[in-house]
Amino acid sequence: MVQILIRRTGYALATLFFVSIICFIIIQLPPGDYADAYAAKRHAGGEIIRAEEVEAIRHQLGLDRPMYIQYLNWMWGVVRGELGMSLEYKRPVSEVIAERLPLTLILAFSTMVFIYSVALSIGILSAVRQYSAADHFFTVIGYIGLATPNFLLALLLMYASHKWFGQSVGGLFSPQFQDAPWSWARLMDMLSHLWVPVVVLGTAGTAFQIRTMRAVLLDELNKMYVIAARSTGLSEFRMLMKYPVRIALNPIVSTLGWELTRVISGAPIVGVVLSLPDTGPLFLKSLLDQDTYLAGAMILIYCTLVIAGTFISDVLLIILDPRIRYERLT
Amino acid sequence: MPKDMLLEIKDLEISLLVESHMVNIIDNVSFDLKFGEVIAIVGESGCGKTVTSQAIARLLPRELKILSGKILFYSKIDERVLDVCKLDPKGKTIHYIRGDQIGMIFQEPMSSFSPVYTIGNQICEVIRLHQKVSKKKARNISIELLDTVGIPNPVAAVDQYPHEFSGGMRQRAMIARAISCNPSLLIADEPTTALDVTIQAQILVLLQELQKEFGMAIIFITHDLGVVAQISHRVFIMYMGKIVEEGSVHDIFHNPKHPYTENLIHAIPKLGNLRERRRLVPIRGNVPSIFDELHGCAFHPRCKFFMPDKCDVHFPKCKHLTSNHSVWCYLYE
Numbered sequence: 001m002v003q004i005l006i007r008r009t010g011y012a013l014a015t016l017f018f019v020s021i022i023c024f025i026i027i028q029l030p031p032g033d034y035a036d037a038y039a040a041k042r043h044a045g046g047e048i049i050r051a052e053e054v055e056a057i058r059h060q061l062g063l064d065r066p067m068y069i070q071y072l073n074w075m076w077g078v079v080r081g082e083l084g085m086s087l088e089y090k091r092p093v094s095e096v097i098a099e100r101l102p103l104t105l106i107l108a109f110s111t112m113v114f115i116y117s118v119a120l121s122i123g124i125l126s127a128v129r130q131y132s133a134a135d136h137f138f139t140v141i142g143y144i145g146l147a148t149p150n151f152l153l154a155l156l157l158m159y160a161s162h163k164w165f166g167q168s169v170g171g172l173f174s175p176q177f178q179d180a181p182w183s184w185a186r187l188m189d190m191l192s193h194l195w196v197p198v199v200v201l202g203t204a205g206t207a208f209q210i211r212t213m214r215a216v217l218l219d220e221l222n223k224m225y226v227i228a229a230r231s232t233g234l235s236e237f238r239m240l241m242k243y244p245v246r247i248a249l250n251p252i253v254s255t256l257g258w259e260l261t262r263v264i265s266g267a268p269i270v271g272v273v274l275s276l277p278d279t280g281p282l283f284l285k286s287l288l289d290q291d292t293y294l295a296g297a298m299i300l301i302y303c304t305l306v307i308a309g310t311f312i313s314d315v316l317l318i319i320l321d322p323r324i325r326y327e328r329l330t
Numbered sequence: 331m332p333k334d335m336l337l338e339i340k341d342l343e344i345s346l347l348v349e350s351h352m353v354n355i356i357d358n359v360s361f362d363l364k365f366g367e368v369i370a371i372v373g374e375s376g377c378g379k380t381v382t383s384q385a386i387a388r389l390l391p392r393e394l395k396i397l398s399g400k401i402l403f404y405s406k407i408d409e410r411v412l413d414v415c416k417l418d419p420k421g422k423t424i425h426y427i428r429g430d431q432i433g434m435i436f437q438e439p440m441s442s443f444s445p446v447y448t449i450g451n452q453i454c455e456v457i458r459l460h461q462k463v464s465k466k467k468a469r470n471i472s473i474e475l476l477d478t479v480g481i482p483n484p485v486a487a488v489d490q491y492p493h494e495f496s497g498g499m500r501q502r503a504m505i506a507r508a509i510s511c512n513p514s515l516l517i518a519d520e521p522t523t524a525l526d527v528t529i530q531a532q533i534l535v536l537l538q539e540l541q542k543e544f545g546m547a548i549i550f551i552t553h554d555l556g557v558v559a560q561i562s563h564r565v566f567i568m569y570m571g572k573i574v575e576e577g578s579v580h581d582i583f584h585n586p587k588h589p590y591t592e593n594l595i596h597a598i599p600k601l602g603n604l605r606e607r608r609r610l611v612p613i614r615g616n617v618p619s620i621f622d623e624l625h626g627c628a629f630h631p632r633c634k635f636f637m638p639d640k641c642d643v644h645f646p647k648c649k650h651l652t653s654n655h656s657v658w659c660y661l662y663e
Contacts, residue, residue, distance in 0.1 A: 224441040230389055232456040232507065233429030236420055242455075243444050321446055322491045 001325070004318060012311045016304060020078070023299040024071045027292055033063045034087045037290040061087060063292075074296065084293030088286070093297045096282070101301070103172060103278040104267060108305065110198045111263045115205045120252070123213025124245060130218060138210060145207035150266055154200045154273045161196055172197075172276050200270050205259050209252060216251055220244035246320075253317050257310030264302050331402050331411050336514055336547050337363040337386070342399035342415075344381055344390070344571075346620070353620050355381055355394065357571045363547050365514065370550040370558040372594070373568035374617050379551045382568075383517045386549075387432050388419040405431060406514055430460040433508030433546075437520040439501035443492040449476070450488035453507045460511045475506040480536060498529035505536065512544060519551040534560055555598055559583060564654065567591045570618065570628035572645065577655035587657040589633045627659070635661055 035058040039049045058064050062073070077084055083093035126135045171178075172193045177186045220226065221244050229243045230236075271280020279298060286294040318325050331338050344356035356378045363369055371379045384390050386401055401414040405427060417424045436442050443452055453475060454468040463471070469488065476484035479502040492500055501521060508516060518537065522530040538561055541548055550562055558565055558579065565582045567575040567590065575588040586592045596611040615632040618624060624631070630641040640660050649662045 224436055224438045225444045227384075227389060228434070228436055228442040228504070229444070231387055231428055231432075231434040233425045233427070233459055234455070235425060242447075246446055247444065322448075323445055323493055 001318070004325070005315065008311060008314055012307050015307055019303045019307070020075065020300055021071065023296055023303065024067075024074065027287075027290075027295050027299070028067060030290065032290065033058065034061065034290045034292055035063055037288075038087075070292075074293065078297075078300070083297040086286075086291055086294040088289045088291040088294065093294050096294060097279065097297060097301070100277060100279045100282055103276065104271075104280070107194070107197055107201070107267060107276070107278055108260070108263050110194060111202045111205075112260065114198050114202045115209060115259060115263075116252075118202075119206045119209035120213060123210045124217060124240070126210065126214040127217035127221065128240065135214075142207040142210050145203040146211075148203065150200055150204070150270055151273050153203060154196070154270055157196045157199060158274065165192075171274070172278070197270050197274055197276060200274070201263055201266050205262055209255075209259070212251055212255070213248060216248040217244055220247050250317065250321055253313055253320055256313035256316065257306065260309030261306045264305055331404070334364050335362055335402075336365045336367075336404050338400070338402040339382075339386075340400040340402070342382070342385065342401065343397040344378075344385060345395050345397050347393050347395060352397075354397075355571050355620060356385070359399075359568075359571070359573055361566055361573065361576065363515070363549065366541075366545045366547055367564070368541060368548045368550065368562045369564045369566065370552060370562035371566045371568055372552055372555060372558055374553055376617055376620070377568045378571040379568055380519055383434075383519055383549060383551050386414060386515075386517065387428050387434060388414060388417060388424050389428075389434075390419075403427070403431075404514070407431070426460065429456050429513075430511045431513050432515045432517060433511070433513035434517045434519065435501070435504050435508045435521045437523050439497050439504055439524060442504050443500060445492055448489050448491055449495070449503050453488075453503070453510055456507055456510050471510070472506070475510055476503065478540070479503070479506045480532075481506075497525055498532065501525060501529075501533055502536065505533075505540070509540060509544060509546070512546075514546055516541075516546050516548045517551070518548060520553070521550075522557060523552070523554070530557070537561065555583075555594060567594070570620075570624070572628065572658070574627075574629065574659070575657045577651075581652075581655040585655075587651065587655075587662060588629075588659050589635055589661070590629050 035054050038057060039054045042049050055064075062070065074084060081094075083097070085091070086093045086096050089096050122138050126138050129135055172190050173186070174189050174193075177189045180186050223244070226239070226244055229239045234242070267278070268280035268283050270276070271278050272284055275281065279301075283295070283298045285291075286298060339362065340360050342356055342359045343354065345352040346355050359378075359382060361369070371382065373379050381390065381394060385394075385396060386403070390396070396415050399415065402411050403414050404410075405412050405423075407426065407430075412423065412427075414424070414427075443449065450469060450472050453472040454465065457463060457468040457471055458465070461468075473484045473488050476487050481487050481499060481502055487495075487499075487503075492503075495503060505521075516537075521537070522533050525533060534557060537548065540546075548561075550558065552558060562579060565577060565579055566573050567582070567588065569590050575582070575586070575591045577585075582591060583595060586595050590613075593611070593613040597613060599610055613632060618628065618631065624642075626640075626642040626644055627633075627646060630636050633641065636642075637660060646658050646660045646663060648656050648658055650656050651662070
């Protein structure tokens with residue numbers, strides 16, 4: 001078990017290393033750099049900027065050096081916990097992100113909890129009561145959930161929350177709490193706003209996981225070991241949970257990493273549409289500004305979350321299924 | 331029900347619900363079982379033998395409904411006779427009968443255990459469900475049971491997973507689980523079908539020994555007459571949801587009366603036949619579909635003694651040939 005964990009951690013770190021290289025290359029791919037974007041912005045403001053000035057900015061920021069040197073510099077900083085300076089905000093990247101990252105994490109975590117708590121219970125119900133009214137109802141809702149684009153759902157829910165719940169549109173806080181220090185009331189206020197992005201981000205995943213749970217559990221319910229377990233006199237509920245549901249969790253747990261990927265990559269768009277004070281809008285802006293280090297750091301953080309999610313799902317799977325443990329050991 | 335009876339099934343009828351149609355799967359089946367008796371229900375695939383056995387523990391799938399009849403079972407906990415048909419299949423009573431007083435083993439030992447728990451876990455669970463014992467005690471009982479069913483090194487085996495066991499070992503472990511609460515009835519649904527021949531023989535011997543040691547009654551469900559000859563006291567031949575002949579092993583093998591039984595006996599390969607180069611005699615035709623509406627005796631399309639306007643009109647009445655040899659066939663009326 002320890003051996004597997006060490007090996008898995010090694011894989012995760014190696015993946016992270018390659019991903020960081022790819023991140024860096026992708027950020028550099030669009031033509032031009034921060035100096036050009038800066039000049040263009042000043043130019044649009046009516047200023048005249050000479051080529052030498054642009055060059056000076058570029059040299060000052062080290063953007064004229066070869067790409068691998070820039071990468072190594074950046075990486076060396078990352079390893080020491082310094083993510084570099086944001087070119088646009090003129091502040092350390094870590095500071096800029098730190099303001100917003102907790103909200104992103106809260107959002108991602110709540111969405112995952114939402115997806116799995118709803119999907120597992122409805123999936124189990126749907127399978128055990130196959131072709132019942134409830135099953136049909138959730139199947140229809142599920143397909144609608146799968147088919148509705150996030151932004152449309154976001155707009156609908158914003159309208160609904162404003163119209164029927166009288167909440168301020170967008171954001172995670174009511175105006176009076178916008179800049180208030182953290183307090184119980186502020187937390188409650190945030191939770192009352194949080195459900196909109198959580199539902200928007202989680203609906204497609206929930207629908208997908210309901211389908212998975214239902215399909216796998218239906219297969220498992222017909223297996224011999226279910227009848228065998230029933231023949232021992234276990235109550236139906238205990239039998240269900242201990243035997244078929246436990247096995248049906250396998251595909252659910254092994255796709256945990258993908259689901260987290262989907263939530264994280266969907267978050268920026270939802271963040272922009274709902275104008276949330278999380279990392280989403282910041283990420284979009286950093287890309288538009290060609291703010292290399294900020295964008296790089298954000299992509300790296302997103303990737304780390306995804307890799308961590310996959311790692312967690314692998315570990316859970318090993319705990320869940322002794323057959324996997326056995327295979328890897330021998 | 332007489333005092334020495336453990337189980338009595340009376341006029342059992344079970345139907346399959348297909349798109350609001352009812353198709354009779356089990357038709358007027360009656361038999362009984364004394365304490366400590368071993369009987370066999372024999373028939374081809376799809377004749378309803380498994381359905382009958384599952385009905386006794388009320389384990390029928392949702393599509394199968396018990397229409398009428400009685401399944402009387404002497405419950406040693408209540409010290410009285412219960413009609414299993416009248417019990418709520420999700421209720422308390424059936425749950426303490428299952429596993430405790432009725433143990434079951436199944437055809438596929440490979441898939442009868444959940445792959446994600448240890449063998450010990452799955453046996454202890456049953457013990458702790460029906461008996462008030464500590465975890466440690468249950469574990470010790472499990473080890474003893476594994477030893478009883480002949481699993482080598484039971485102390486290590488108790489912590490092993492099913493995939494570390496061979497098919498024969500798994501069936502032994504399955505038997506250990508089924509007898510863990512010392513049931514008065516063991517239902518063995520084709521327990522040896524999925525195993526190879528040498529292992530089959532071992533499992534049969536084991537069941538025989540256990541039966542002698544613990545004195546439980548056994549219902550053997552099988553299509554293998556060889557198995558029947560080795561272990562059972564009485565035999566019931568089933569065809570298309572009806573019992574067509576019942577008798578002692580001796581009657582059935584040496585004096586079969588129903589044409590179907592006779593055909594079954596002729597279809598068993600014998601070593602002597604090989605030398606004489608005699609061919610096996612298959613039963614002509616196939617088992618009809620349950621959706622075919624067959625009147626009278628369901629065997630008539632395959633029977634060489636078919637009597638038109640008789641066999642295909644009404645099902646024959648029971649003919650008692652001796653005190654425990656009966657047949658349902660017009661040849662003997």
